[in-house]
Amino acid sequence: MTVSAKEVQELRKMSGAGMMECKSALSDSGGDISQAFKLLREKGIAKAEKKSGRDANEGLIGVRVQAEKASIIEVNSETDFVSRNSEFHSLVNSILDISMDHESNTLANNENVAELISAAVGKIGENIVLRRSSHLSGNIHSYVHNSVGEGLGKIGVLLKLNTDSDQVSEIGKNLCMHIAALNPKSISEKDLSNELVNAEKEIIKQQLKDSGKPDNILEKMLEGKLKKFFEENTLLGQKFVIDPSLNVENYIKQSAEKNNCKISVEQFIRYELGS
16 A cells, blocks of 8 residues: 555654654554554564653764765764664764765754664664764864774864865874864854853953952953953964964964975864763
């Protein structure tokens, strides 16, 4: 019999099962959704439904770079034990495979991903969620912190450089390690959101309001504290984690001069599990 897309979608919501499993169950049940759900339960596929409401706060960050394409994803599980399971690693890698072909910053509506996760939930027995995904292309560098496998860990970084050299892999990796360690909020001061800067100004003003200093002194103190905020929270302003005698901007300048090339940071993406 012919099964409508609406019926399949309804059964998927009820059961958490994959599209093909739902189509097959509806066909076998003559289009009776309740009976189809029962068939899925009997096969052990519908048990994903009860898992889907549970919190998934553990998991892994997955990073993949191939040529000038890269993807980064966060897949969550309920327990760290499951995130160390080889079947979970296989799931993350399979989603990365799809992400590399998808070439967009969202996989939320990808049916292949949904089916992979549904099957994994049924097999592993925990709620599993693809929380987020991003894609970059160009001169890409990467780093994974707390690695538990190739491209799998608790913190992942993708970095896009604008450069005329193909000899900057070490520089790119060093910058990725820095981003993983110090978590900058933007590349530079001009990239910080106005909302964040204004909120910080208000905090500083509250800190200074009872100091009794003249307005002109308070203004200088505000500027000084904001400067420190920019230095601590922007990539180019931060002290370089490998050599704190330099900030990152100076490290990049020195590296460019040493390699007789141009280097600038065009974009970075940092995923930390649960953040």
